[in-house]
Amino acid sequence: MNPYTVIHEIKRIYEAQVGSRAHYKQKDARWRQDILRKLAQEIDRNQDKVINALAKDFRKSAVEAEVTELMPVQMELKEAIRKLPQWMKDRSVKRSWKLFSIKPYLHYEPKGNSLIITPWNYPFQLPMSHLIASIAAGNTIMLKLSEFSPHINAVIRIIVQAVFEEEQVFIVEGAKEETTFLLGLRFDQIHFTGSPSVGKIVMQAAGKFLSDITLELGGKSPAIVGPKVHLQEVIRNIIWAKFVNAGQTCIAPDYLLIDIAYQDKVAQLFKTEIRRAFGDQPELSPDFARIINDKQFDRLVQALTEAVEEGATTWVGGDVRAEERFIAPTVITDLKPTTKLLQEEIFGPILPVVFYSSIEEALQIIQEKEKPLALYVFSRQQSFVDQVIKHTSSGSVCVNDAMVQVMHPYLPFGGVNNSGIGQSFGWYGFRAFSHERAVADVKLMPLSKFFWFPYTDKTKRMLRWFRRLMT
Template sequence: MANTSISDIDNLYSVQAKHRETVKHSTAQQRTKWLEELLKAVLSNEDAIQKALYLDFHKSAMETAITEVFAVEHELKQIIKHLTKWMKDKSVGRSLLFPNVSAYLHYEAKGQVLIITPWNYPFQLPMVHLAAAIAAGNVTMLKLSEFAPNTNQVVRTIIEKIFKPEHVAVIEGEVTETTHLLNKRFDHIHFTGSPAVGKIVMQAASLHLADITLELGGKSPAIFDRNISLRKAIKNVIWAKFVNAGQTCIAPDYLLAPRQLKSEIEQLFKQELEHAFGENPQHSPDYARIINEKQYKRLSSALSDAKSLGAQVVAGGSLDERERYIAPTVLSNVATSNPLMTDEIFGPILPIIYYNQIAEAISFVNQKEKPLALYVFSQDNKFCKHVIRQTSAGSTCINDAMIQILHPNLPFGGVNNSGIGQSTGWYGFKSFSHERAVADVKLIPMSKMFWFPYTEKTYKLLKWIKRIL
């Protein structure tokens, strides 16, 4: 599919600006109907979605069903179920200071929004964030990544059958088109991608003081305690790390483990990787590929550099440039200066760092930017609480990995370098809504008590109010 022309972007922006008030005043029933139609279209196009993801990633049908289709289905069902309740005004309770005031929060659409999505989950992420924008009553320009063209075609087909372009417009393009969009005035910009590009998006948003949600990334650690079932923990990490060939923002980026367990850990990684993908993972029907040549070269170069600086291959390590294949790889003794330890890996390579005391592991984490996720494996609740208190991360999962993003009552988001703002479920609806404070005064206005001219009576009244609060 050809890139959206600049003139088409301008026209779509203009018609959406004219239509925003109509969509803003849509009812819960109307919005629910749109979302129900979207859900129906997703489920009826599952075969096309699976085919597209295979063409873009060599992603298996089952992995697509789990990480793309199910994730969207789950999100849409949650929003459909709760949207009427979410849209209602919410009382915040009375105050002794304001006995005559009914105070509540009113949720209104932000208006005209831009969603910029990445290539790593090219069906899930556009649909999940679009669902929240629709639920909140916005008109939306949805900019898809240029690196997943087959999936983009399916996304476009689904959306254009349900929504008119003045409500939801799909934009395809590269840096030129994205830059042109960012120069426009939006009420909210939702961006998912790297911290480096996130800074560019944030700078562009600041020119118009646009509200913003940034879902970024970083080096998300997994920390093993001594008193765990190693095999179980390693299987958890293998699934989370190597699903989608490691191209997941909340995948464990590196593992911190007790040094005395080194031999057992490395042996178990070899065994469980073979159980998962066979003797040659390149032949496994369940293992995806790297999205494009640029990402393949970045990862293969970092792996080569790591080996030359003394990194030891615990498992995997093989590559095939023709297929953009990198085996599920586990390393130890990786130099701290290597890109694998300084940058987010975003691929199927897992370095293991061994520690003697947990204080070393915590210090190692805290020397880096705050991660999007942090994983703790321990049967000791005090150990888990200690790690959580001593670190900072967008989210944490204990004794599993990545599943926190699917919990319907938890927000998804980062902190500082790993993101700003929150998404999914109620938090996604809230992100795309303006939470408007309303104070409804009944009977006597409070200002009457402090009317001019100020007298001794005014002073006594203020003193009395301060005493009872």
């Protein structure tokens, strides 16, 4: 039996959602809050199923499932339910004395039909977080789940079907054929999370209908370690951020740039702290996840093997077990600049380390690559931090920690250029799925009163006066 959604069913529900978007557009804040509360209750009711499904798809530990999948969704729900009336409220814009008769304000309305395409690496957190934002904004949603995480997909389907009508939210499962069909339909908003290469395809499809689009992509997010740091603390932060979810995180540190002054200490610290985290046999650790599928596993092993054959030095790890898609937490150095591990996004538990002799050298390495989704700076010297931020570009920056920026309720999440377009989460997610409509409410005389036909000398004198006033 084909587990994927059949094409004619996608078409039927799509047409139903097109017909119902005006209905859901009119729903007020209280109605949207109520349905988000139902969603929160259903997630709580199925929490154990979520944890068990993630263990089947990734061998992800219960703690990691709660920290990286459930808790962020629960935070998003709480914030949306609490703030939704405020988000939906018309926002006043400063009045201009030059156009004193106009009361200006912004009105937020749903974009309409939305398509959300989600990846496999956080297959509960990302679909649900973007679903929450689109529901809060008042849209209908086609939610395309990754075909590589079938166990959690089944739980998401249970949750969504218990809360929403199909004409409001519909789950689509499938691969290339189903995704291609969806991208051939006209949506008012497309939200895609995935690789830059596929993001270009999605953007091209959106261009056919001039659909609004949000792209959350990736790239090689650097972590740079400068002066005045507690080195052990820094290494522990990097180990957690890099090896949570077996490195399959879009904002994980993709490579480490570290001052050569730390060269004598850093290798031993990685060995000691990784052993403390995962033991002498990390394959037995209950806290270390697995690679999602054979394709990703083979890609990572090939890149690692290539680097070693070219002379790279492995400080820690390097062990692989194909039968269970296990790659040990690996730290590697002495890499050629042209190796895949330094050219392509890794998306796995392999951390390249590059030493630099000057801040200018480190900045040049970052600047030569595409703009990343995240950048991490470790230093208690503010001038160093300021220089890194000033001379680089990234979707976000986190100073003296890693990945915590995505959890802050009042910061946007998103990339820049190759790492993404647009922003998500919290207020920014609501705004991404909403049209920010400009309203000019004329309270006194319309402009046509001054410039009515036929144009006369009086009109010209009025124009000269008006130009002096406006400019």
